[in-house]
Amino acid sequence: MTRRIVVADDHPMFRDAMRSAIVGAVPDAEILEAGTLSTTAEVLENAPDPDLVLLDLNMPGMHGFAGLVYLCAQFPSVPIAVISANEEPRVIRRAIDAGASGYIPKSASSEDMRAALDALLEGEVWVPAGADTGNAADDGDAEVTARIASLTPQQVRVLMMLSDGLINKQIAYELGVSEGTVKAHVSAILQKLGVISRTQAVILARQLAEEADAPQEMVRRAANER
Missing domain, CATH: 1.10.10.10 (Winged helix-like DNA-binding domain superfamily/Winged helix DNA-binding domain)
Structure with a gap:
């Protein structure tokens, strides 16, 4: 079964790296790309039933968590996982609380990337192993x-x-x-x-x-x- 995955990041080099990582983990994946919040929304409007979005919080137009909240609310049936260089536990917790299905560090190894994609495509929530997010966000x-x-x-x-x-x-x-x-x-x-x-x-x-x-x-x- 072909999986349709959207890579939303404004760094072309990182999108290329993600494409390679996805192909290695999900060989039959159809990969779509976007570099801003608006183009991400357009892709999701036009692509039938995406299976997963890998989203950078710092793309143009995102406003951090506000952009995540917008996409989660606008496309509630699409799993959206944040992929970020910020690995602070409180940021990971905020992303999950804001509606993200997972949080993948940009420094993730190939093995962790494969595990994350497998879990997310199966409808599970994925965060880095050992990430202490239970009490990361205060009240x-x-x-x-x-x-x-x-x-x-x-x-x-x-x-x-x-x-x-x-x-x-x-x-x-x-x-x-x-x-x-x-x-x-x-x-x-x-x-x-x-x-x-x-x-x-x-x-x-x-x-x-x-x-x-x-x-x-x-x-x-x-x-x-x-």
Whole structure:
């Protein structure tokens, strides 16, 4: 049975490395690629029944966990596993709490990559062996993640646009809706996030994006090691 796997990462060299790793583990896989959040969404819209998405949290447009929440909400039947150079336990836990089906370090060995793909394609959750994620996210982390995950896909998009500095009129144009609809989304976002202003919502969203960041040296090293 052919497996359709989407590799979503903005580093072409790492996508090539992932393609080789996938072919070694799943020889009959059909591999699709994307380099931004928007192109990932387009691929998922157009590709019939993807079996798995391997997602970089730091691609253009992602805003870290916000992009993950958006994709999980927009495509709830598609397993999405984060693949990242950031191996901090609290980040792994946040990704799982935000809806990810697994978390694969970019430094993973070929054996671990094969094990991860096998588990994820069988519908299991996979995290690195020995990753102590049980208490990695404190109660505050879990609460914030739950609030973000409670947003609808459209509300997540609005939040990301607010983080980019867009005003209501610009957001309405980008989404093809009225300004009144945008205002309603913003109100719902503030209520769900437990904040009282757009500024506080943006600060929270940017904090989530920063927590998902991996130092660029780690990214380069992981790509070279593949």
